[in-house]
Amino acid sequence: MAKSKPRVKAPKAAGKGEVITIKTLISHKMESGQRKDKQGNLIPRQIIHNFTAKFNGETVFSVDIEPAISANPYLQFKMRADEPGEFEFIWEDDDGSVYSKKQKLSVT
Amino acid sequence: MKTLSLKGDAMKDMTRRDALWMTAGLLAVAVVPLPVDAADTAMEEIRQFTGGSEAAESGKISLEMPEIAENGNTVPLTVSVDSPMSGDDYVKRVMVLADANPRPGVATFHFSPKSGVAEASTRMRLARTQNVIAVAEMSDGSFHMAKATVKVTIGGCGG
Numbered sequence: 001m002a003k004s005k006p007r008v009k010a011p012k013a014a015g016k017g018e019v020i021t022i023k024t025l026i027s028h029k030m031e032s033g034q035r036k037d038k039q040g041n042l043i044p045r046q047i048i049h050n051f052t053a054k055f056n057g058e059t060v061f062s063v064d065i066e067p068a069i070s071a072n073p074y075l076q077f078k079m080r081a082d083e084p085g086e087f088e089f090i091w092e093d094d095d096g097s098v099y100s101k102k103q104k105l106s107v108t
Numbered sequence: 109m110k111t112l113s114l115k116g117d118a119m120k121d122m123t124r125r126d127a128l129w130m131t132a133g134l135l136a137v138a139v140v141p142l143p144v145d146a147a148d149t150a151m152e153e154i155r156q157f158t159g160g161s162e163a164a165e166s167g168k169i170s171l172e173m174p175e176i177a178e179n180g181n182t183v184p185l186t187v188s189v190d191s192p193m194s195g196d197d198y199v200k201r202v203m204v205l206a207d208a209n210p211r212p213g214v215a216t217f218h219f220s221p222k223s224g225v226a227e228a229s230t231r232m233r234l235a236r237t238q239n240v241i242a243v244a245e246m247s248d249g250s251f252h253m254a255k256a257t258v259k260v261t262i263g264g265c266g267g
Contacts, residue, residue, distance in 0.1 A: 019224035032233070034210050060222040063230075068206055068211035070231040072181040074259075077217075080193075080224030 002046075004028045006090055006101045013106045014081035015017050022053065023076045026091050026099060032067035048073055050092040055105075056085035150207040154243055154253075157203050163243050163251035169202070171242045171254040180234040180264030187217070187242045188227035189252070195264035199226035200245045233264035 010022040024046060033045025045067060052062040061077045084107040091099040154163065172186040189199045198221045204214040217228045224243075234240075236257045246250045 055222065058220075058222070059218075060220050061228075062218040063228070064216040064218075066215060067211065068209050068214040068233050070233055074229075074231050076186075076229040078223055078225040078227055080222055082222070 004091070004093070004097070004099055006089065006091055006099045008085065008087075008101050008103055010103055010105070012104065013108065016081065016083075017106050018081050019078050020081055020105075021076065021078055022087075023074070024051070024053075024089055025072060025074045027072050028091075028093070030067065030069060030073060031069045034067065046094045048091050048093055050090075051075055052090045052092075053077065053079070054088045054090070055079065056083070057088075081105060083107055113258070126265060137192065146209070147207045148213040150241065152203045153203070153205055153212055157243055157245070160252045161249075161251050163253035166252050167254075168252045169242055169244045169254040171204075171240060171256045173240055173256045173258050175257075176259045176261065177234060178238070178258040178261045180262055182231045182264070183234050183258060184229065184231050184259075185240065186227065186229040187254075188225070189244045189246075191226050191246065193219070193221055193223055193226055195221050196245045196247065198223070200247055202226070202228070202242055202244045204232075205241045205243075206232070206234055206238055207241060209233070209235045234258055234260045235263045236260050241247070 004026050006026040008024050011020050014020050028048050031043055031046040035043045037043055047065065047067050049065050051065060053060050060079050063075060065073060085105060087103045087105060089101045169189045173183065177183040187202055189202060189206060191199045199215055199219045201218045203216045205212040208215055214232050215230060219226050240256045240258060242254045
């Protein structure tokens with residue numbers, strides 16, 4: 001499978017105390033472990049099992065993900081912009097891969 | 109209609125068709141309890157999540173989902189909890205379950221006071237028409253619950 005590509009849509013700037021919306025998506029097949037191949041063998045599970053959003057190193061939001069989440073998992077959540085800093089978004093794959101993306105936020 | 113008995117002469121009277129109906133009956137008995145088991149598993153997961161505490165359907169938590177999902181592979185879902193999200197009064201986590209999926213667990217969202225608003229959206233798979241349940245744990249240790257029934261036209265766990 002092609003390498004998973006994470007995408008993030010979050011504002012670059014926000015007013016102090018403003019609650020901003022962050023949208024994330026990562027390309028991933030999210031193989032549930034419930035499907036069978038043509039020979040009737042169970043296809044082993046391979047999913048993104050955790051997503052964590054950190055801001056200035058502090059975890060602000062995270063999700064334990066089960067196979068019932070759709071392929072190319074989409075997550076949208078909120079954060080209150082108290083101070084400027086940097087986001088780090090982390091996706092953990094069952095195969096041990098870790099995908100991450102960083103983005104700065106300025107607060108005025 | 110002839111009653112079926114496995115005793116004595118009645119057994120000899122049993123035709124091929126009777127035997128087929130009996131087999132069908134046995135199969136039906138074997139299949140029917142499955143959805144109940146799935147719902148039981150969901151209830152067990154809720155009990156584990158709450159540690160046995162009561163989760164009230166209080167209206168504090170809202171679960172937005174379509175009433176009818178044409179494609180069970182990707183069903184949008186938004187869960188939000190009414191909370192000030194301050195340092196001492198916030199939503200810790202919200203677990204989402206689907207009670208008739210092969211495995212009921214969907215996702216658990218972990219919030220923090222920095223979230224500002226306890227709201228999250230994602231897209232999920234639904235194998236068939238069923239209830240989706242969200243249970244929220246608040247920072248004061250109380251639990252709240254919300255349910256949504258989604259009709260599914262094409263199931264989303266296919267192989």
